[in-house]
Amino acid sequence: MSSTENTRTRTVVTGVAVAAPGGLGTDEWWKSALTGRSGISAITRFDTDRFPSRLAGQILDFEAGDHLPSRLLPQTDVSTRYALAAADRALADAGVTPETLPDYDMGVVTANALGGFDFTHREFSKLWSQGPEFVSVYESFAWFYAVNTGQISIRNSMRGPSAALVAEQAGGLDAIGHACRTVRHGTKLVLSGGVDSALDPWGWASQLAGGLVSTDPDPARAYRPFDADASGYVPGEGGAILIVEDAASARERSARTVYGEIAGYAATFDPKPGSGRPPGLRRAAELALEDAGLAPGDVDVVFADAAGVPALDRAEAEAISGLFGARGVPVTAPKALTGRMYAGGGPVDVVTALLAIRDGVVPPTPGTGDVPEEYGLDLVRGEPRELPVSTALVLARGRWGFNSAVVLTAATD
Amino acid sequence: MSTMTLDDLRRILVACAGEDDGTDVSGDILDSSFEDLGYDSLALMESAARIKQEFGVDLSDDDVADIDTPRALLDLVNGRVSPAAVAS
Numbered sequence: 001m002s003s004t005e006n007t008r009t010r011t012v013v014t015g016v017a018v019a020a021p022g023g024l025g026t027d028e029w030w031k032s033a034l035t036g037r038s039g040i041s042a043i044t045r046f047d048t049d050r051f052p053s054r055l056a057g058q059i060l061d062f063e064a065g066d067h068l069p070s071r072l073l074p075q076t077d078v079s080t081r082y083a084l085a086a087a088d089r090a091l092a093d094a095g096v097t098p099e100t101l102p103d104y105d106m107g108v109v110t111a112n113a114l115g116g117f118d119f120t121h122r123e124f125s126k127l128w129s130q131g132p133e134f135v136s137v138y139e140s141f142a143w144f145y146a147v148n149t150g151q152i153s154i155r156n157s158m159r160g161p162s163a164a165l166v167a168e169q170a171g172g173l174d175a176i177g178h179a180c181r182t183v184r185h186g187t188k189l190v191l192s193g194g195v196d197s198a199l200d201p202w203g204w205a206s207q208l209a210g211g212l213v214s215t216d217p218d219p220a221r222a223y224r225p226f227d228a229d230a231s232g233y234v235p236g237e238g239g240a241i242l243i244v245e246d247a248a249s250a251r252e253r254s255a256r257t258v259y260g261e262i263a264g265y266a267a268t269f270d271p272k273p274g275s276g277r278p279p280g281l282r283r284a285a286e287l288a289l290e291d292a293g294l295a296p297g298d299v300d301v302v303f304a305d306a307a308g309v310p311a312l313d314r315a316e317a318e319a320i321s322g323l324f325g326a327r328g329v330p331v332t333a334p335k336a337l338t339g340r341m342y343a344g345g346g347p348v349d350v351v352t353a354l355l356a357i358r359d360g361v362v363p364p365t366p367g368t369g370d371v372p373e374e375y376g377l378d379l380v381r382g383e384p385r386e387l388p389v390s391t392a393l394v395l396a397r398g399r400w401g402f403n404s405a406v407v408l409t410a411a412t413d
Numbered sequence: 414m415s416t417m418t419l420d421d422l423r424r425i426l427v428a429c430a431g432e433d434d435g436t437d438v439s440g441d442i443l444d445s446s447f448e449d450l451g452y453d454s455l456a457l458m459e460s461a462a463r464i465k466q467e468f469g470v471d472l473s474d475d476d477v478a479d480i481d482t483p484r485a486l487l488d489l490v491n492g493r494v495s496p497a498a499v500a501s
Contacts, residue, residue, distance in 0.1 A: 069431065069432075069433070069434045070427070070431035070432050071430060071431035071432060071433050071434070071451060072431065073431050074428075074429060074430055074431055074459070075430070075455075133462055133465060133466065134462070134466065136459060136462075137455055137458045137459040137462065138455065138459065140455075
């Protein structure tokens with residue numbers, strides 16, 4: 001949609017909820033981000049002796065029964081429980097109840113990359129050890145990428161246009177972008193975001209199979225994006241849910257908080273390896289800025305994808321310094337505190353960027369020490385950096401070529 | 414075991430599908446509809462699988478779809494308890 005259309009529907013964020021390691025709840029997460037409290041620790045869910053990587057960003061203080069009715073427990077994977085609880089809190093934050101709008105004016109768009117590994121692993125175990133008749137009928141949907149969208153929709157009577165997106169670690173931003181598109185097409189309110197979790201032995205094996213997970217046993221050193229000695233990433237679990245609304249409709253219902261506007265979004269795909277053409281991340285950022293009607297000079301901070309893998313860090317640094325000039329914009333990656341949360345990572349970055357806009361402070365990238373000079377990055381390190389933030393760019397990449405970018409701006413009214 | 418009691422059914426329903434927030438399954442629910450009790454067709458299919466494991470009675474999907482109340486379910490199961498299950 002052209003950025004020159006000044007009549008275009010504006011989409012704002014009126015409610016947020018984070019479920020992240022070291023930060024269950026938005027305020028807790030923001031405190032963690034600003035103080036550098038890490039959620040990365042030795043995996044406690046299962047015996048990791050036979051795995052080369054043993055650290056993860058774990059949510060350790062979530063009792064499902066405290067957040068959800070027992071009716072939902074036998075049919076939900078841990079990832080869906082986080083998603084449902086976060087959805088409840090985001091709706092409460094936005095002051096939205098099922099009665100706020102007609103069912104069909106409220107949609108749900110979430111992303112998921114891992115499905116319900118933990119649930120499925122338990123059912124497979126029953127299949128092999130006891131027989132097929134012991135496999136739960138709820139396995140039919142509990143594993144599925146669309147289950148968070150479906151369960152949130154059913155629980156909250158949100159029957160407007162809904163979708164589920166899968167694009168590995170870029171999917172969370174794609175969900176938010178698609179939520180905006182849905183609002184622009186006339187749905188007044190869309191609950192969006194992404195949540196992932198796969199910290200069971202089978203889920204863990206699948207994550208390690210990608211070959212990018214750090215084997216460093218030191219929680220303080222294992223995931224150091226953009227560090228000269230970066231050794232891979234640490235997986236995390238969790239994510240964030242946002243309430244995305246038509247700005248006019250939000251005003252009409254006197255929404256109590258407007259965290260900011262989702263001003264632009266774009267996604268690109270990398271060219272075939274060996275083609276000689278550059279990766280697509282920079283182009284995603286450029287297109288998202290164009291969608292927002294903004295120029296690189298308008299951006300106050302970039303939340304990086306921050307793969308923590310040297311070749312990927314270098315490629316991202318080239319995209320950022322190519323677009324903004326060497327050390328041309330503050331860059332940060334607070335996700336080093338949580339690990340990479342797959343479809344949950346982008347939405348948490350979006351919430352964090354909105355809080356940076358609200359409070360005029362950019363949380364640091366913890367742990368990263370020596371950033372190669374040739375990266376040309378002004379990486380916020382050590383302490384939070386106070387600066388007025390009116391525009392933030394959030395980047396995410398998914399394995400095998402997905403690139404997504406979201407531009408957030410301060411609310412204008 | 415020989416027959417399935419209402420308490421057995423309560424235990425199985427709660428184990429397989431939890432409890433609905435607004436409903437008390439501990440009371441006189443024999444003639445309440447499963448719908449009013451908050452149990453949908455999937456909840457009943459899951460419970461049927463457990464009933465088969467415990468009581469040896471195989472309820473088809475059609476059986477499950479036709480059953481409205483705990484009384485109807487108990488009557489069907491107890492009318493079909495297999496000799497093998499009784500013997501065990």
